[in-house]
Amino acid sequence: MVSRAFVSSLCGINAGRDALIIKPSLPSGINALGIDKLEYVNSQLSVKVEKNSLEINAVSELKGKYLYYPADNGDYNVEITLPDGNTEAYKEKTDSDGGIVLEPGDKAVKSISVSKAD
DSSP: OOHHIIIIIIIIIEEESEEEEEOOOOOOTTOOOEEEEETTTTTEEEEEEETTTTEEESOOOOOEOOOOOOSSSEEEEEEEOTTTTEEEEEEOOOOOOOOOEEOOTTTOSSSSHHHHHH
C-alpha cells in the first residue's frame, strides 16, 4: 500500500489508457525520487524524477508511450540511449498541457533522459 502511494502521489507515475503518465509532485526539501522494478508494457523499468528532469532505464528495452509533465514549461533536452550504447539527442518543447510525449516507437531504446534546456 505504501509503495503504491509513493509511486502515484510523490513520483506522479500512473498508467493511463494509452501511456505511462509521469507528473512528479515532490515535497519541499526532496530534490529527487526514484523507483526500481516498475513493470510497464512487458518492460521492467527504473524511473528517477526531479523537478525538471526525468530518467527512465529499462532492463531490456523501453516499450510504449510516456507522457512527462515537468514542473516548468519550455524547452527540454531529450537523449535516448540505444542498446549498443549509442545516443541520439534532440530538443522538445512542452505542449499546451505542459507535457512532453516520449515514444520510442519501433526503435529499440534502452533509456530516455529528459532535462531542462539552458
